Amino acid sequence: MATYSPNFKVDHTIFTSSNNVYRSTDRGLSWTPILTQAGSLTLSPQFGVDHTAFVASNSMSGGVSKTLDSGTTWTPVLSAYVRLYLSPQYGTDQKIFGLSNIGAGPYGANILYRSINGGATWITLTIGLTTTNIGD
DSSP, X not given: OEEEOTTHHHHOOEEEESSSEEEESSTTSSOEEEESSOEEEEEOTTHHHHOXXXXXXXXXXXXXXXXXXXXXXXXXXXXXXXXXXXXXXXXXXXXXXXXXXXXXXXXXXXXXXXXXXXXXXXXXXXXXXXXXXXXX
């Protein structure tokens, strides 16, 4: 799946990801692998300004990594296997949600993770919920 920078007209940046993440800074003419054994990519809504993106691993042994420099360097920020959702106001509120479906169904519960500081720290939000089946 291709993900275009919100500032594409200026920075010409496109990402594609599945098991590896690739980046093009020339409108897709050439591609550079920037992260291997990765997964789905989520750009900050203000990517053109803050150059922040997250990758959630496609494997159960993976986690979430973050870049602050358009994908040049990556830092692990969560070891859990999650689907990642950034707040539409991420640039100001730094909120990220991660939904894990490990153990979902009659034998376990989904886990909802939340970070309010751009992924520096995380808490789980399922304590006290009466449902064990959380969706998007």
